[in-house]
Amino acid sequence: MKNLKSIDRLTEAFSKLPGVGHKSAEKMAYSILEMNDNNVYELSDALKDVKESVHHCKECGAYCENDICEVCSNPDRDKTRIIVVSYPRDIFPFEKLGTYNGVYHVLGGVLSAVNGVGVEDLRINELIEKVNRDSVKELIIATNPTTEGETTALYIAKILENMPVNVTRIAYGLPMGGHLEYTDSLTLLKSLEGRKKI
Ligand SMILES: [Zn+2]
Incomplete structure (x- = not known):
């Protein structure tokens, strides 16, 4: 049947x-x-x-039910420090750490020739505008440690190299080919502490 x-x-x-x-x-x-x-x-x-x-926060691109998410609308968060992630769900592990007081920026993906994702498909221009507007001091790039995540991180570092912002990349602890979403808090904390300039 x-x-x-x-x-x-x-x-x-x-x-x-x-x-x-x-x-x-x-x-x-x-x-x-x-x-x-x-x-x-x-x-x-x-x-x-x-x-x-649920839609994207107008400021950072995170998921939220209002125009602006809880992090962006919190006056105590340091707007001059931004963790850059690929997807909205990548924010949660950082928030769970409870030690990060900056804000986030969601790119909406990673650069990928195979999947036809180019610079114009990601929220990179918005990021540059934000860096200028808020006199951002530090960008911590936390794209996944995959080839495409690395390419995206390097691209952002390159376009911002002449701007007065310190661009760092989370580095230690994350397994290659892994995904932030499935990383335990300690590994993530180590990665955050061990970030380095790119
Ligand atoms: Zn937001």
């Missing part, structure tokens, strides 16, 4: 999630079918709500 059309549709939708293959997607589709109605409606509501309520 073949799957029903609506099951196929839901399976197809789930299989678009990262790390979810066809088999798991199909299992999830059947689980939804077997859940009670209220839980399913709650899930469907939450999906819609997250897309409607």
Whole structure:
């Protein structure tokens, strides 16, 4: 017997999630079918709500539900020190450390010839404007330690080399090919302490 059309549709939708293959997607589709109605409606509501309520902070590009995120709107945060990350979720591990008092800038990805991501696709111009506007003293580049992350870091360092800003790169502790999102706090703390000028 073949799957029903609506099951196929839901399976197809789930299989678009990262790390979810066809088999798991199909299992999830059947689980939804077997859940009670209220839980399913709650899930469907939450999906819609997250897309409607969450957007990018106008200042740093982080995810937030207001125009400006909590970090950017906090007058106690040091606007002259910026950690530059590729994706909004890369901010959370730094915030979890609880020791960083500067702000962030989300690029929205990494430079990648393979994926056709160029300078104009990232929030690099906004970063340069911010460096000028807020007389930024230090940029800590925290793109992932992958080839593309390195290329992006070097590019930013290069375009800012004649500006009065100290550009550093987190370095020690992070495994090559790894991802910030999955890094434990101690490793991340070491990386932050061991950052070096590029
Ligand atoms: Zn912000």
